Amino acid sequence: MTxxxxxxETTDLCVSYGRVEALHKINVxxxxxxxxxxxxxxGAGKTTLLSSLMGLLPSRGKVAYQGETLGAGRTVExxxxxxxxxxxxxxxxxxxxxVEDNLLLGAFARYRRGDRAYxxxxxxxxxxxxxxxxxxxxxxxxxxxxxxxxLAMGRALMAKPKLLMLDEPSLGLAPLIIREIFRIVAHxxxxxxxxxxxxxxxxxxxxxxxxxxxxxxxxxxxxNDSKVLADDPRVIESYLGLGGKH
Amino acid sequence: MDFQIHLLxxxxxxTNGAIYALLSLALVLxxxxxxxxxxxxxxxxxxxxxTLAAIQAGKAPPTVWFLVALGAAAAGADIWQAVRESRGxxxxxxxGINLGLPLALAGILQVAPLAxxxxxxxxxxxxxxxxPLGPMIYRLAYQPVAxxxxxxxxxxxxxxxxxxxxxxxxxxxxxxxxTPSFTDGSxxxxxxxxxxxxxxxxxxxxxxxxxxxxxFERTLYGKxxxxxxxNRTGAxxxxxxxxxxxxxxxxxxxxxxxxxxxxxxxxxxxxxDTGFLMGLKGFVGAIIGGLASYPIASLGAVMVGLLESYxxxxxxxxxxxxxxxxxxxVLVWRSLTTHHVEEEEH
Numbered sequence: 001m002t003x004x005x006x007x008x009e010t011t012d013l014c015v016s017y018g019r020v021e022a023l024h025k026i027n028v029x030x031x032x033x034x035x036x037x038x039x040x041x042x043g044a045g046k047t048t049l050l051s052s053l054m055g056l057l058p059s060r061g062k063v064a065y066q067g068e069t070l071g072a073g074r075t076v077e078x079x080x081x082x083x084x085x086x087x088x089x090x091x092x093x094x095x096x097x098x099v100e101d102n103l104l105l106g107a108f109a110r111y112r113r114g115d116r117a118y119x120x121x122x123x124x125x126x127x128x129x130x131x132x133x134x135x136x137x138x139x140x141x142x143x144x145x146x147x148x149x150x151l152a153m154g155r156a157l158m159a160k161p162k163l164l165m166l167d168e169p170s171l172g173l174a175p176l177i178i179r180e181i182f183r184i185v186a187h188x189x190x191x192x193x194x195x196x197x198x199x200x201x202x203x204x205x206x207x208x209x210x211x212x213x214x215x216x217x218x219x220x221x222x223x224n225d226s227k228v229l230a231d232d233p234r235v236i237e238s239y240l241g242l243g244g245k246h
Numbered sequence: 247m248d249f250q251i252h253l254l255x256x257x258x259x260x261t262n263g264a265i266y267a268l269l270s271l272a273l274v275l276x277x278x279x280x281x282x283x284x285x286x287x288x289x290x291x292x293x294x295x296x297t298l299a300a301i302q303a304g305k306a307p308p309t310v311w312f313l314v315a316l317g318a319a320a321a322g323a324d325i326w327q328a329v330r331e332s333r334g335x336x337x338x339x340x341x342g343i344n345l346g347l348p349l350a351l352a353g354i355l356q357v358a359p360l361a362x363x364x365x366x367x368x369x370x371x372x373x374x375x376x377x378p379l380g381p382m383i384y385r386l387a388y389q390p391v392a393x394x395x396x397x398x399x400x401x402x403x404x405x406x407x408x409x410x411x412x413x414x415x416x417x418x419x420x421x422x423x424x425t426p427s428f429t430d431g432s433x434x435x436x437x438x439x440x441x442x443x444x445x446x447x448x449x450x451x452x453x454x455x456x457x458x459x460x461x462f463e464r465t466l467y468g469k470x471x472x473x474x475x476x477n478r479t480g481a482x483x484x485x486x487x488x489x490x491x492x493x494x495x496x497x498x499x500x501x502x503x504x505x506x507x508x509x510x511x512x513x514x515x516x517x518x519d520t521g522f523l524m525g526l527k528g529f530v531g532a533i534i535g536g537l538a539s540y541p542i543a544s545l546g547a548v549m550v551g552l553l554e555s556y557x558x559x560x561x562x563x564x565x566x567x568x569x570x571x572x573x574x575x576v577l578v579w580r581s582l583t584t585h586h587v588e589e590e591e592h
Contacts, residue, residue, distance in 0.1 A: 109485030
């Protein structure tokens with residue numbers, strides 16, 4: 001197996017809210033074209049991890065993206081231009097704007113640096129999510145839950161991400177839609193997009209991912225290839241058992 | 247009261263109302279994007295009018311040195327930030343935009359035969375001096391506290407308003423000025439007579455409103471501003487920087503303010519402090535629109551203009567009282583009909 005270059009790596013990443021340490025010495029690594037998942041219970045620090053990577057929260061420790069250490073003063077805008085894009089748990093769509101306008105705004109960072117090829121990207125996004133093409137002129141606020149998640153992902157893809165970070169994409173969705181969303185996540189790999197997938201739905205996440213981390217109370221409790229993790233008795237008991245979340 | 251007087255009052259009211267409508271649009275825009283209640287909006291009217299008056303008198307307007315000074319301060323702040331973020335490569339661009347361009351403009355204003363230039367060029371020079379003040383003021387006064395509460399931003403606005411008012415007195419003195427009409431004379435259609443300047447005001451206002459509408463509906467930067475107003479976090483995650491959105495909305499507000507001053511100064515004598523009252527009347531319109539709706543805000547502003555012209559006919563001494571009293575029933579009506587979203591979110 002050839003080892004692909006690392007796109008993102010954290011070394012001893014710590015995040016504190018005041019005196020409370022939410023993340024303690026996190027080391028995660030994502031290779032190009034890989035899907036890496038971070039699973040774990042509510043409050044384990046999964047969203048905090050994504051927010052700190054995105055520069056939305058101050059952190060200590062080292063974050064290297066595409067081989068370059070990101071400074072503490074990293075701004076979201078700069079990261080988006082460099083292809084690091086987050087789809088947040090709350091989707092954060094522009095509810096009073098049309099689906100197409102939402103997608104267009106996903107390409108804002110590209111537009112700003114003079115890249116005018118976003119219309120083609122929009123066709124690709126419509127290819128991945130035909131539903132969005134049907135709903136093109138509809139206001140984002142009137143979409144169903146599944147369509148909202150599709151729009152949030154489509155909008156992020158408009159930025160031509162190299163690493164797409166998805167925060168709980170299955171949250172609040174019906175099982176059939178969840179299957180559809182994960183099918184698309186798997187498809188992203190073929191498009192050459194690396195994915196960092198944060199999920200409570202451990203079963204679905206481990207099925208689609210190459211590698212997984214289990215985050216518990218702010219620390220990495222376990223990590224391994226996702227196939228191995230899925231067979232690990234501790235994971236089965238805590239996250240995949242019948243009592244686990246679906 | 248006969249038909250003629252009605253026509254006159256309506257014409258007067260709609261003309262002033264058009265200006266208030268422009269100001270109310272700027273207020274709604276700035277509030278939606280930055281949550282700033284932009285009290286200094288009116289100062290841009292006065293600065294625009296008085297800068298144009300200075301240029302027409304053949305003098306380099308003192309505001310251009312204010313522009314250079316603010317530019318130097320903004321450059322200082324940006325360079326400090328760039329150094330801290332170890333992005334020193336941006337320093338030449340920062341210096342060029344904030345200091346180079348204002349100095350070049352100051353140079354042009356020193357040597358050009360200002361008084362004899364055509365009106366269009368004089369207006370363009372006025373806008374070049376006054377409009378960049380908007381984003382620079384945002385950079386210096388608001389950007390460092392952009393995440394603060396609406397109340398704190400309001401207090402900053404009061405401070406900026408008082409500072410600009412005092413500087414206005416210093417730059418232009420206490421005397422008022424009136425600039426000549428764009429076109430002298432009036433147009434008679436049947437029994438009605440229209441001042442050309444009123445037609446200019448209404449026409450250009452309509453054009454500006456259409457232009458703003460097209461900007462927000464058709465351009466990606468306009469959509470980015472709307473997106474910031476709708477969902478700040480979502481916009482940020484798409485790489486729409488809050489700083490950029492703030493500066494852009496302040497630039498638009500300054501443009502609208504300065505343009506209003508240029509339009510209105512042939513029909514009203516403008517003093518350094520005249521803008522404040524005009525801004526407040528625009529604010530009444532904006533409040534009628536709930537600081538959120540552009541069409542209702544501009545209709546409300548036209549209503550304010552009409553109310554003002556009728557009350558100056560019937561009860562001249564109470565003109566301002568009547569106009570500002572309008573805000574009370576509007577607030578009562580709004581507090582009864584608006585439901586409070588903030589409370590539901592928590």
